[in-house]
Amino acid sequence: MQTPQPVQQPDQIHATVLLDRSGSMNSLREQVITGFNTFLAEQRSSITNAAALAVSLMQFDGQEPFHVAIDALPAAEVIDLEWADYKPRGSTPLLDAIGRLIETLDHRIADPSHADEEQIICIITDGAENASTDFNAHQIKELIEARTEAGFAFIFLGANQDSFTAAETLGMQRGNTRNFAPSGPGARRVFEEVSGTIAQQRGRTPEERLFQKDELLAARIPEGELLGADPPGQEPTVRRHRLPELCLAPESSTSSRQEP
Structure with missing residues (x-):
């Protein structure tokens, strides 16, 4: 009699981008949208012997501390962001957003079909916490340290702050933290690094x-590099790229994605 073999779970990574949508991000709105869409395009491309990838996008601001824009979809099925899908506004409830995200991921991996899925969380913000009401820094630090011990990877990319101090205060690893310039080139570089990092992880073995x-x-x-900063002595970078017309449509236009 043949003994049934346990079902082998697919080798999958779940990458979640937790994106600051506070008002100060408005000057980077175009570059954030194009950067995220470029990240999607690169992850859709075939990578030899790569782990499968599910993508989530969560946004946070003072009006809505935790908005689920994309909920763990296979990378190939994610629709590009449009102009109306990212509307910076309000303040920065960073702690509440992280706390809600961890609760969401805990619920996901409680499902046996996702229990072995590897979690990469990329936090992108251009300012410090200033609006949370449900979680404090000590609580978030305990949550992050416990999840890191369980195998989660937290990436922190920040502007207008000492990102290393901010990340370490919340229990994140220095080797997963970098600063970026609060500019178009800085925002584009952030998504280039997020995409490259995830692609590298997908190409590695689980070990x-x-x-x-x-x-x-x-x-x-390098730890001291400010992502997107112009080299010393070089003229400031001139932005030459614009969104496709579809993304620059008026905010009243119809979008296939649910309005935040």
Whole structure:
């Protein structure tokens, strides 16, 4: 009599982008949208022997501390962001957003079909916490440290602050933290690094991914580098790229994505 074999779960990574949608991000709105869409396009491309990828996008601001824009869809099925899908406004409830995200991910991995899925969380913000009401820094630090011990990888990319101090205060690893310039080139570089980092992880074995997970950015970017900053003596970068007309449509136009 043949003994049934346990079903082998697919090798999958779940990448979640937790994106600041506060008012100060408005000057970066175009570059954030194009950067995220470029990230999607690169992840849809075939990577030899790569782990499967599910993508989530969560946004946060003072009016809505946790908005689920994309909920764990296979990368190939995610629709590009349009202009109306990202509307910066309000303040920065960063702690509440992280706390809600961790609760959401805990619920996801409680499902046996996702229990072995590897979690990469990319936090992108251009300012410090200033509006949370449900979680404090100590609570978030405990949550992040426990999830890191369980195998989660947290990436912190910040502008207008000492990102290393901010991340370490919340229990995140220095090797997964970098600063970016609060500019169009800075925002574009952020998504280039997010995409490259995730692509590298997808191409590694599970053992290699676990070994590397706390040094994902350290392997790619010198610690002192300000992402998107112009080299000394060079004229400021002139922005030449614009969104496709579809993305620049008036905000009243119809979008296939639910309005925040």
